[in-house]
Amino acid sequence: MNAEQLQNTLRASQYAEQVLGKHSALLEQDYAIDQFLLPLTPLQIQNFVHDTLEQITDESTWMHALRVLRARLMFRWIWQDANRLTDVVTLTRELSDFADAAICAAKDFALAPLLAKHGEPIGYGGAVQDLIVVAMGKLGAQELNLSSDIDLIFAFDEQGETNGRKCIDVQQFCILWGQKLIYLLDHITADGFVFRVDMRLRPWGDGSALAISHVALEKYLSQHGREWERYAWIKARIVTGGKEGDELLEMTRPFVFRKYVDYTAFEAMREMKAMIEREVQRRNIEDDIKLGAGGIREVEFIVQVFQLIYGGSKLELQDRQCLVSLHHLGEVGLLEQNAVLELEDAYLFLRRIEHAIQALNDQQTQSLPVEPDLRNRMIETLGFDSWEQFLEVLNQKRAKVIYQFEHLIKEKEPDPLVESFTQLEKQLNEVLDEDAKNLVHEFWYGHALKKLPAKAVQRLKTFWPHLIEAILQSDKPQVALLRLMPLVESVLRRTVYLVMLIESKGALQRLVKMATVSPWICEELTHYPVLLDEFLSMDFELPKRQDLEDSLRQQLLRIEIDQVEDQMRVLRLFKKSNVLAVAASDVLAESPLMKVSDALTDIAEVSVNATLNLAYQIVAKKHGFPLDAEGQRCTLDHTAFTVIGYGKVGGIELGYGSDLDLVFIHYISEQGDTDGIKPISGFEFAMRVAQKFMSLMTTQTLDGRVYEIDTRLRPSGEAGLLVTSLKAFEQYQLKSAWVWEHQALVRARSIAGEVSLREKFEDLRCRILTQPRDEANVRAEVLKMRQKMKDHLGSSKEQQKDGIFHLKQDAGGIVDIEFMAQYAVLAWSGSNPDLAHYSDNVRILEDAAKTDRLSSADATALIQAYLRERAESHRLALANQSMQVSADDWYDTREAVCKLWQRLIDPTATFALDRNDCV
Template structure:
């Protein structure tokens, strides 16, 4: 072993010192000694990974061995780099090959337990689905640096289901597969990690499904793909997925490389450059050799802008690797030879500096160190006499990059687009503050308008005076303008909407009024401009239940049962467009609160019914029908399945952002098999129906999701089964349920499924609720649960002292009234069974008065307080505002509620409400 080379290695890297301290045997291994000088081929790296992990079945051992191998290879690469025994291209290729091999190994290891549990993932085309792993960024281009994250996107070819006993859909299988792959590589153990995995480049970024189908990705890129995503997909490369993966990648090429010469890329580049410059200033990272002026990113930008402009017609410019494409630019005459030489020289030097920085502590950073000791290590590694000499060379190379970049991407002088409708503009300016004026200026002189076709610009110029006129007539002109400008920007390439608004002055005025009342409505229209079609044709009446059912049924009838993506789209747009119609009626027609809640509840129930029907049909098509609990064959009409709604849905009190609290109940023979070719038990059939229902309802798509679903109110909560038989539900409620679960049952009702089973559920619910109970015990349990909610969800003591009142959670708020209604049912329905009939608070309180349990005055007072507080919370939700309000404004209402709470629930309670 060369002692001088070892010394250089340890001088270059504190991380290498740590590795050697933990693994002193590395220097004694023949493999390590032989390979310190010679480059490794792709096949050799694959072999090393495979042999290190061969025959390992224990997860902890597998993870440890791969991390130790990573440390050994990192030590070798740092050794080579510090002693100039390799070059940037070779080193980055080897790093990328190791990442590929690690991904493939992790993918294969993660698959085994999933298949054992769920079976093979089979698409509707009958083919077993593979997890397609798309490498993006540096890994996609095989340019990985010493401490890179790896940017990945997970995809699969076609939707379907697994064929095991615990069946799940293909997307869920691939999501679990991808999650496990990430864990195997990303998790930090005592032996470190393999690679940090970044998934943010996937469609819709964080918060979206971790794996996406070929069809969904294609639809996303064609309808919603943004300019920066074109740059990102230049470097995309398939790591796993075989032919299916390559077909998926081929599909993305037209999105990235336009057939025509695409000069709009210059504008996009200017916009991205400006964004990065703002970020550099914000984070004070001028010394970042990647993002700072003249850094690695600018070299990549120069190459990529030419790729996007000419790549569709010059196929040689579609290469992922920066230096390869840079040479091609010289060969086709788009860059002169001197520019190519200078950019290549700067790029290779900057990448070498990047490796020197990252070798110090195995950290993903490109910032020059500030500590003298670390600076000296870099100086020694890069063979400079001192830090100033290094900076002189670095700045000279960066200056050449800056020169080329600024020569390529010159800012043009703003070209005014606005005709002289000066009077309206002056009136508008008079009501705007400086911030709003700047936003208007940026809108008209920004990059978005410069890329518009001339016809679209002309339409916008025609529309603008109409918009200003309508805004000036509103009571909050600046508010309306600021909320509507993002919407106008979202339809700039669909200017037919602007024409329709010009032609329908009433529609424009209604849009402005909605904007002044509800930012939520504006955000919905901005995110989903397709909803404007519905808005412009609305009559602003609340939708009727029968019309909702007919509309959704007709839309779904046109879709084949296996066309899941289309079903998802219909369900989501049905929900969003009808909720928007309710909001428009709420704001513009001032519909009563309870009518609004009824309509929102109807939309949810119709959605649940249609989704349950789809889930049942999809499951039955694959597995046949089960037997019911009485031995009769189930069918499309005789489903032996129901869905119970709890909470706001059960209480017919849905709001705009409400999720759905659901419990699934079946009446099937759990042991008997279905009558299809792929037989499963009745129990598994019921589970699969519920799982498919959840997938249809909650999967994130381009159009969002239908609803958030919460199933924690099922027997035994999250530890319980997703679906419960009616008999098991009955036994649990009668023998094992806590009182708070009976309290939740007060607000439950069956909302979907077979009517005979729904009737059985309702009868059981009443039977459970009217059991005789010790009134003192009920009072004690209700009080205990209420106190927990106040402690966790209510305003803090400091906030209350400052005059803050949480409309829902604080004393005298909505939850107090709800708890009193639930107390009335649990405590008094044993002697007054009619109290258990309804699930909504208003009718419960009315029935309590009719039964003589509450005075008519008390019931009326509670109902009025409840409706007042709900109406205000409803208004705040439309305005995207907190439920915390000024306590002084609600003194009288709270006093009524608190006094009744004291009388009914907690005689010892004291309330220090003060009128301001």
């Protein structure tokens, strides 16, 4: 042994002195091996335990051997810690790995006599039942300290009976099994103990059954689970129990991590903190570096409160380990990076002090020693020259934790708005008409509130003055109130949202402003309150394409490929939350129209790409991969499949309520079979991918649909196949397509799928569009199609006489401009191929000017008219209003469009000043 290191070890720990005196021969043998002080892997620790206990059948010999091994390993860990040969994370992980191995060994050893006496425990479903051991607390998080209790919960999958000579039920069998496991580890012998076992975290605590079934645990958590138990179950981890254990733990996740952002965690945290403070005062343990102010528990509280608030929607926050989740909080922007670094530094320092305290006498304590000799031992181990110097550093680090904790979870001052409730109601009544007053009265005295729990009613009463104050500050108080009332009613039984709006400064004011502008936003939030989670954390910048891709990919990576319901939920909430973010940026930050459309189109494209990947994987998992048209095996990287976007998504001009016009094209060998266990033809494979895509996108769930999808623009329309080969698409477009189908192709582009196939499609599209065409014929076909649309979708003659203008379908509207852009491509791209390059109207019109087919003034006039009309259509969509507007307000814009229409398409059309219409 290294003499200096040995001296440091013995100075750091009286317990180490005892171990050395009792097991000097073994320790000298251990320390003669160079590898002994290197980090240990979980497998190495398992092998230590296995090799130590192998072939031991006598209980007392088994217990002696494991306790001696524990003493040897503890000496090693104290040696490493005292000589700074390890770090906190490595040390706590190794301690936890040893606990896991000891638990597994004890569980196995305890089973044999029970089987001999009672037989195997058989569930009612016929399966042999296993004892599920759930590690809680520091062991669950794999953060065990040098002299820590291990918090366990015992469970089993289902009830039943044993099949031996002395039959007992499965629960009793598992209780006996658990009792023996505890005895093997916890019982103090001449050699000490292995681990103190604490079972008080089980449902109902002390006095309740030691083992509980999956069903009983699920019922307990759903009906009786308390807030502090949510904190406890954050760190839960299955030590033994196999697939049934994993399923049991998965069942607890919704109890811990609520589907919606949960600001009630603040309230529970304050109650728990107050309880701990009372206990600290009662026991006079202010110097406890775990429970005292600025201690380990406060760092954990800060992390856990964010985990409980956001963990249901931000899955990366569900990690059990404190430091890992702390870093995630910084990455997702919930904590400032400086705060993350300060808390990490304090946590590691406090954990090292904890180890130094516990190394002294192998005692489960976090209180600073009072005896001078123990103090001196501890500060030498920690590298300080004096107790005063140590306290100065400790207090500095604790102060930083206290600041962050109080800043986050400080007690609320008495709410002055609640005190002035009557005055606020009086002011509100002064701006409401009788119908609105009656609506408020019915809300407060109706049946819905009478059925609410008292706590929910109290939260509503706390929230109401805040709502009134925000509404009174708006420029349309009655409008805001009437639009927000359905939202308030929709969350009455999930009043966590009311807490959220009170806790989140500024969120309520933003919500009121958005309500005055957009009933559509209010309706979305009312139907899908989960979107409030995202609303509260928005920065009101338009989402970036890369961020969208990264976010959705990370969310879907955490879901197994066969968990279709979870996939659909993620896709729906991704789309809805990000569209809401765009709308918020549109309304509150007044983002430019083109950027709004770009963002909405990006959301759609990212959704389509992800859904196509999922659909392809699901079908391939079942049937294997097909061959492509050239005989090469398709893979996830070579799918030979693409999705073509037409219309608004193709033209990068999506609005808030837009559906998606899509066509599916493949490059798969239709006759060849897939290479899976259940082979199907390549044609059927492509069809199933398209069908699965449609199902993932359009199935109506509680979270709605991702998008409405229209596939009627595929070859032969509704009579045609859902998915088409590239060759068949080419043949159709060249030989059978109508002119209007080539018009549609102008606004088409590949938006998802394999890159090489997307490039093939784009080449084909340009080749089709740049065919030489007779201008007169194109003009006649475009005019005929436009007239059909006016007749079926435009304003009636009576409406036109009444001064109504349909912004999209009437003459001089959006469709006229779109048709002129399409005409430009079909009529002129034969001699000017650059006109077929883009699919969006603005750039097509710009290119028409560059090629001198349109004058710069004409192109500018059309673009300005188009952007103005589209901007108004956006505003109307947000306001849930129709596209019919006052013709008088649009006269100049329509005149410019109609005059160009007359010149390009229909020389017989005139713009009649007296009727405000193009005829």
